[in-house]
Amino acid sequence: MAHKSEFASSGSSPTTPDFLVENHGTIFLLQPLTPAANSWVAEHLPEDHMTFGSAVCVEHRFIRNIVMGILGDGLVVS
Numbered sequence: 899m900a901h902k903s904e905f906a907s908s909g910s911s912p913t914t915p916d917f918l919v920e921n922h923g924t925i926f927l928l929q930p931l932t933p934a935a936n937s938w939v940a941e942h943l944p945e946d947h948m949t950f951g952s953a954v955c956v957e958h959r960f961i962r963n964i965v966m967g968i969l970g971d972g973l974v975v976s
Contacts, residue, residue, distance in 0.1 A: 915976035917968060919961065920953075926961040927953040938973060 916935040920927040927950060930936045939947075939954060943964075948955040956964060965975055 914974065916973040917965075917975045919965065919975055924958050926956045926958060928956050928961070928964065929953040934973060935968075938968060938971060942967060 914932075916930070916932045916938070918927075918929040918931060920929070928939075929952065930939050943954060968975055
């Protein structure tokens with residue numbers, strides 16, 4: 899599991915999000931925008947996660963916990 903300090907050094911700032919989250923009703927798209935975000939996805943989401951382009955498809959019932967995990971690791975979500 900990655901520690902906060904590993905991602906804090908990614909160069910992210912509140913004006914540069916690591917992830918973009920798009921609400922499409924019952925499905926959310928979680929778009930990694932930085933190398934730190936791509937690393938987070940690889941380390942924390944199942945290998946067989948569904949994608950749409952380069953975004954991860956997430957059911958609405960799971961998005962809150964995933965975003966809370968991202969924020970807890972020091973990454974920025976927009």
